[in-house]
Amino acid sequence: MTQPIRAAIVGSTGYGGVELIRLLLQHPHVDITSVISSSTPGVPIANGFPHLNEIVTDTLDAVDVPLIRSKADVVFLATPAGVAANLAPQLLEAGLKVIDISGDFRLKSGEVYEKWYKHKPAADEYLAKAVYGLAEVYGEEVKGVDFISNPGCYPTATLLGLVPAVKAGWIDPATIIIDAKSGVSGAGRGLSLTNHFAEINENFLAYKVNKHQHIPEIEQVLSREAGQEVITTFTTHLVPMTRGIQSTIYATVKGKRSDEDFLELYREFYKGRPFVRIRPKGKVPGTKEVWGSNYCDIGFSVDDRTGRVTIVSVIDNVVKGAAGQAVQNLNLMMGWDEATGLAFTPVYP
Amino acid sequence: MTQPIRAAIVGSTGYGGVELIRLLLQHPHVDITSVISSSTPGVPIANGFPHLNEIVTDTLDAVDVPLIRSKADVVFLATPAGVAANLAPQLLEAGLKVIDISGDFRLKSGEVYEKWYKHKPAADEYLAKAVYGLAEVYGEEVKGVDFISNPGCYPTATLLGLVPAVKAGWIDPATIIIDAKSGVSGAGRGLSLTNHFAEINENFLAYKVNKHQHIPEIEQVLSREAGQEVITTFTTHLVPMTRGIQSTIYATVKGKRSDEDFLELYREFYKGRPFVRIRPKGKVPGTKEVWGSNYCDIGFSVDDRTGRVTIVSVIDNVVKGAAGQAVQNLNLMMGWDEATGLAFTPVYP
Amino acid sequence: MTQPIRAAIVGSTGYGGVELIRLLLQHPHVDITSVISSSTPGVPIANGFPHLNEIVTDTLDAVDVPLIRSKADVVFLATPAGVAANLAPQLLEAGLKVIDISGDFRLKSGEVYEKWYKHKPAADEYLAKAVYGLAEVYGEEVKGVDFISNPGCYPTATLLGLVPAVKAGWIDPATIIIDAKSGVSGAGRGLSLTNHFAEINENFLAYKVNKHQHIPEIEQVLSREAGQEVITTFTTHLVPMTRGIQSTIYATVKGKRSDEDFLELYREFYKGRPFVRIRPKGKVPGTKEVWGSNYCDIGFSVDDRTGRVTIVSVIDNVVKGAAGQAVQNLNLMMGWDEATGLAFTPVYP
Amino acid sequence: MTQPIRAAIVGSTGYGGVELIRLLLQHPHVDITSVISSSTPGVPIANGFPHLNEIVTDTLDAVDVPLIRSKADVVFLATPAGVAANLAPQLLEAGLKVIDISGDFRLKSGEVYEKWYKHKPAADEYLAKAVYGLAEVYGEEVKGVDFISNPGCYPTATLLGLVPAVKAGWIDPATIIIDAKSGVSGAGRGLSLTNHFAEINENFLAYKVNKHQHIPEIEQVLSREAGQEVITTFTTHLVPMTRGIQSTIYATVKGKRSDEDFLELYREFYKGRPFVRIRPKGKVPGTKEVWGSNYCDIGFSVDDRTGRVTIVSVIDNVVKGAAGQAVQNLNLMMGWDEATGLAFTPVYP
Incomplete structure (x- = not known):
């Protein structure tokens, strides 16, 4: 058995982030080593999400690249539009793998991004580098890369x-x-x-x-x-x-x-x-x-x-449209079976 | 002040029928004189609709054309597809005004009706006679007629x-x-x-x-x-x-x-x-x-x-798509102001 | 036919206030002459409540006692806790009738109010003066008074x-x-x-x-x-x-x-x-x-x-627990039939 | 690794049954070998539950004790009141382990059962034999037994x-x-x-x-x-x-x-x-x-x-109140860790 990969989640107190926690807790090859929030660092995540009581006892970390680097191998960015544009390049430069769930790297043209998102776009170099992870269509392109832009819902x-x-x-x-x-x-x-x-x-x-x-x-x-x-x-x-x-x-x-x-x-x-x-x-x-x-x-x-x-x-x-496809992309990126940790049944009714 | 018109509602135990009751109770020129149900005649309508307790104390009548004729001037048909095709002509022949809320008289072609509704169509004569009461478009055609087909929702x-x-x-x-x-x-x-x-x-x-x-x-x-x-x-x-x-x-x-x-x-x-x-x-x-x-x-x-x-x-x-437009059509048919009994505010929130 | 009474509603942009508008629009003896909001005066009320489009075209007034006095005979206070404690006495002094839908005058003891509401209580004189309008129990006490405290939901x-x-x-x-x-x-x-x-x-x-x-x-x-x-x-x-x-x-x-x-x-x-x-x-x-x-x-x-x-x-x-009972209290206060403007059927389904 | 236990689910087309399927699919020591329905045997279960498409391709079996015996080691009964009273004894006699999710074996007195359930009670012998599986209270009593009555929700x-x-x-x-x-x-x-x-x-x-x-x-x-x-x-x-x-x-x-x-x-x-x-x-x-x-x-x-x-x-x-506690009871009955297959996070939001 291989060593599990260490994962950090930036934006853990949003719905995408908290769903990543739910899914990664079931993933056999991943350890969540840092849950991160810019708004409430220092607070136990279960305070704001009582459903995590006794399941996730971690305190929220601040957004701190060296800290993330010390704790994690891969970072999920579940942040509002405009945040990842700056943060993802720093994380990549620090040698981390990045899966961005926000919209900041989905469009190849910074100009088009700015027009529709009303935010300053990321640098062209990183827009070019991000692989668009529509798993069933571009899964082959995702394999082995370090930087994935997860599609919108x-x-x-x-x-x-x-x-x-x-x-x-x-x-x-x-x-x-x-x-x-x-x-x-x-x-x-x-x-x-x-x-x-x-x-x-x-x-x-x-x-x-x-x-x-x-x-x-x-x-x-x-x-x-x-x-x-x-x-x-x-x-x-x-x-x-x-x-x-x-x-x-x-x-x-x-x-x-x-x-x-x-x-x-x-x-x-x-x-x-x-x-x-x-x-x-x-x-x-x-x-x-x-x-x-x-x-x-x-x-x-x-x-x-x-x-x-x-x-x-x-x-x-929240799953296929965000956290689930992000995990699927992690699987593809890492060369694992694409369904690892995701092979569960819809909840009905 | 003129004598109120007497109204009967066939299909009073469906949602269209029960909404007609709610609206007509507020109408200054209408008295509901018969609530009719083929399924549970003889039972007080409030038994199945407790919201009507102490408001409508009537017992449901059976579908009986002479009885309807004796009690009402106008009949609303809020019946499942296929019922009005037979019933409306009888009511018209008996000299009643009819507003059909079902789909039985909306299509001018019996053949097209049969194809889409999978029911036997009404006689061509009555299909031709029914005026399609899309009030804001064909309101002028509705005025003064005896037989209106109320549009679908x-x-x-x-x-x-x-x-x-x-x-x-x-x-x-x-x-x-x-x-x-x-x-x-x-x-x-x-x-x-x-x-x-x-x-x-x-x-x-x-x-x-x-x-x-x-x-x-x-x-x-x-x-x-x-x-x-x-x-x-x-x-x-x-x-x-x-x-x-x-x-x-x-x-x-x-x-x-x-x-x-x-x-x-x-x-x-x-x-x-x-x-x-x-x-x-x-x-x-x-x-x-x-x-x-x-x-x-x-x-x-x-x-x-x-x-x-x-x-x-x-x-x-249930209102503009059924009972409300039917009342609006009644108003137009009778030469009353089109908003009579309908000039109330949406319920919000 | 008597002259309608002129009504002002303070807190028109809350759910209690907007429901008062819906109900009073149907009331035969009331004209709404001022809709009032401390937060967005000067704005048409329908901007924030599109369901009122073409029904209420009024612009929101500020909370201004002389203005209210000039426009209204009775004032409904649908304000957050702590507001009416100050405002109601001013309106009463100005000679207006007041129906307070907030909790500020329900408790006869200022001390108890302060303990449970965590707000400064109204003056004892006005706490004593307010008649608690639980209509079916204390309706007789409401008749003819100028100041009613509407019960909580x-x-x-x-x-x-x-x-x-x-x-x-x-x-x-x-x-x-x-x-x-x-x-x-x-x-x-x-x-x-x-x-x-x-x-x-x-x-x-x-x-x-x-x-x-x-x-x-x-x-x-x-x-x-x-x-x-x-x-x-x-x-x-x-x-x-x-x-x-x-x-x-x-x-x-x-x-x-x-x-x-x-x-x-x-x-x-x-x-x-x-x-x-x-x-x-x-x-x-x-x-x-x-x-x-x-x-x-x-x-x-x-x-x-x-x-x-x-x-x-x-x-x-929102009705019996707030705006409806307030209208019922207005009816009792004014000596009208208690059901005036309120005799409508529940909406079902 | 031990051989997985083979499980049959009677009442697979109810909500309790279909939730058992969801949970047992994630259980490392269980194989679902028969999904059973008295109402629609012979039909693929996914026809009525499209969320199971490509996950459970099985056809529903009839309720047939020898067939169940040939396919399963343990049987979950997720049946309406009155069914298990007869069926559970037959399954037990056939040597199967039984976990009854219905109410038929929860009350120790047949007389009390009949009064409240309005069904004929099970034989006293089996009422006595059934262990009431309120896992956190009577978990010790459940260990090693063959017949568990799962508590009501x-x-x-x-x-x-x-x-x-x-x-x-x-x-x-x-x-x-x-x-x-x-x-x-x-x-x-x-x-x-x-x-x-x-x-x-x-x-x-x-x-x-x-x-x-x-x-x-x-x-x-x-x-x-x-x-x-x-x-x-x-x-x-x-x-x-x-x-x-x-x-x-x-x-x-x-x-x-x-x-x-x-x-x-x-x-x-x-x-x-x-x-x-x-x-x-x-x-x-x-x-x-x-x-x-x-x-x-x-x-x-x-x-x-x-x-x-x-x-x-x-x-x-549906989980702790039915299928989840039933799986927990299976775990206890079999001597497995009580959380086996159940250690997942609540879905939020």
Whole structure:
């Protein structure tokens, strides 16, 4: 048995960070050696998260690169936009492996980042160096690298639903429309009126219409896979539930393709990948069917009346859309089986 | 003061029926004289709906046309698909006014009805006679008639969001894609695993993809307004909340139109109609903002990158999508002010 | 027809205030002439509450006693603890009628107030002057006065469930234990981690155990009605829903009393009061059965095994527990029928 | 490494059964060799539970004792009341180990069972033989036996909160009042109007007041631990959430005891038991803090004013209240570490 790798988590008091703790505690090759928070260093993490009582007794560390270097081999950055842009390069320079769960290194163009994120971008050198860890699509590129940019939650659900068809040229990229919905945990633990229970319970609403920062991330990947520039319409909505993302994706089919054709194309594309499950003909998944797990479930409906295909893709935003895929990327990076520590069943009901 | 009209409600033990009771109790010109249920006649309605205790002390009547004729002037049919097709003609022949909340008379073609509803259609004569009561669009046609077919919940939200743009020729009808979401009350009071709390709570799912019976209803109206056959993609989803429908509508804009252009077009179109509210530039409504009320709120976002407009339209499915619009139609039919008995504020939070 | 009374609402941007707006808009004898907020004067109220679009077009006024005096006859104070203690006396001195929805004038002892509320109490003179408006119990005392202290939400549900039995001497006051539960709107619109959707959804928790400021209010009334000092155990819990309070009340029965005895006692006590509904033998109410309405529904179960009675009492915390009872008190104060503007049906489902 | 034990699950299509599958899939010493359903044998279990797609590919077996005997060593019975009474003896006679999750063997008196459950009781011989598996209290008795009756969900939360104080004689057993609340999954997967989403969402209600079948189970244990007959008041409520049970427990303290005294008593009592966590002074747990896990968290508040202690105890009803404790009992029965396969973190948020 090899020595476990030592992991630090920056942003441990956010939902992404605390889910990394849950997942890494079950990982056979990882020891969590530092939980880090810039806001409340010195406090036991279980004070703010009583569910961790007697499980994680650690006190939160400050964000201190030499300290991290002394305690860890790999660092997960579960930080708000704009933080990793500065921090990740320092950690890399210190010789650490870095998996960034924030959006700071997903876009290859600093200019595009600044336009959509309204933050100063990271240095081009590091934008270039970061490998975009959409595990089922770019898993090979992740293997052995030191710096991974973990995909966004919406892009993960959306791109896993789109890439095989786009790559195969079966749909017209210019016609893609994505209607995405997320549970409220996607907005994080920061307080806001939108996420105040009495406001969002028994409510459904669209937000950031045509302005969401995940648009350029989706387009960057689709453009690469289509071999041409792709512009899409992408809308995000809040659902009065805690976890789950669903993308309903529309596109005009090129040529004559049936449901069965799509099923076969996708099953072939994701063959051997344990976390993408294609539903049988006539079925589309609900978000609850992947709740608490690293799965992405996908279903199809080709409509002869309109010539369009409707693709439904669901994930748990906190797992496959954040912490779970980050662990999956760690596994790939380290050369371990991609499902290590992640092979658990969705929680139902 | 005129004599109040006497109203009977068939299907009083469904959600549409019981909401009609709530609304009509506040109506100054209506007396509810018979609450009718085929399943539990003879039982006090408050037994099954304790919220009506001491408010409605009536016992449920059976479905009996002469009895209805003796007790009522107008009949609301809040019945499952397939029932009104037979019942409405009998009631009309008996000299009653009829407002049908079911889908049995919305489609002008019996053949199309049978294809999508899987029920035997009503006689052509009555399909022709029924006036489609989308109040803000066809309100003039409703005035003075005896037989109204009340629009479906999804079509109401969707068509109010689309008709002005389609009629004006501002969007390409062939590009319309509608992504609609509904609270669970839309599925009615009949038990099913899908609506079992532990299955749909903390869940979001698409259903009847490309198969929903509201598709031909939407297309029938859009085709009429566009002056050409319109085929659309329309998807329905369940949201873990009780009330509310949201339609996110996508279409390619013809010519150069701004958000302001759309706002002005819609404000002009709905001028004087009390129940459609257009949101200011940059804002789209959430379902909670119309909860419990007869309003339909609409917002826009034109995207220069894609050349598409995103239209967001919300209603309370049980009010504007069923019982409220039925009362509005009664008002129009009777020549009363369209807001009579409906001018109340959404319940918030 | 008499001139309508002019009403001002201080704290219009809280949930109690905005519900007062909803209710008073339906009241035939009231005009809302000023909506007031100390935090955002000068802003249209519909900006923060889009559900009021086109319904209330008013801009928020500042808290300014002469301005209020010039615009209103009666003032509702829906302010946080500690505000009304100072403001109410000024408004009364200016000749206004005042209905205080906050807790500042419910306790007759300033010392007790300070202990439980941790705020400086109002002057004794005004504590003495305020009439405690538990409408179904002290309605006669409210008639014609100028200054009403509206009961708390939990005390309303609890006391309506207890007073008849305590007054009749049917239960031993020393044995009373109250287990109360509230929807999250009861905590108001102020942001807190406890009310953050992802934290309280799919959660149930007790809070302020043995420390809730409604304890002395309940004890003050019970002591008065029992004719002896009553000390109770009272626990509050948050339920992942927006509206509703349920009190499950336990006490040892004195003598031999059946369910029927209790039903009869309560029906007699509340005879002629439109908003208390006693459930039939064997039935207890759920909160949804009074949702959005001014009703308080009560049910009983006497247990021969234990010699205890279990009393279940439910209200909508925002209506009967705040704004609705305030309007009911206005009606009583003004000599109008107590149900004026409040005779609407619960919203179901 | 030892040979894994082969497990069969009768009632695999209920919530308890499907949770057993989730937990046992992670258990290092167990193979699930038969998933059994009387209602839909022959069908792949993933058809009805799509979250199991590609995880459990088994087809449901019928309830057939020789077949079970050929496939399994231990049988979990997650069946409705009345089924195990007949089935468990047959399985035991066939030489299988049995863990019954239903209520059929919890009460030692068949007469009491029949009174509360309204089913024919099991034979006295088997009632006597079944060991009541409240793991943290009777774990020693479970070791090595063949037949375990797994405690009910409410009793588990309640008794873990009460036994140390009752056994120590610190509270007066005659004064115990238990106000318990459960998520809706506790009512199972069978359809009912009570569990229909639109009826129970945004609702809170008491049910089976003074009639719940868990009352005699709680009293049986308390009587044993108190060394005298204990009669309690116990009320159950439904909370609009899927998982979680909270018991708020009231009792009069004997002698002078502080919060710290209770904390110490309970910490000592549960020393070395991994799944009971005692909260620090001044804190009580919410249900979400144990969500998806096998923990039972407990907090206290002694009130000097009333002389009572309030004890708050929470569990996940599907895990610690059913499948998780059953696995814990399997571990104890087999002589394995009690936390085997159960040492995972609650899912938060």
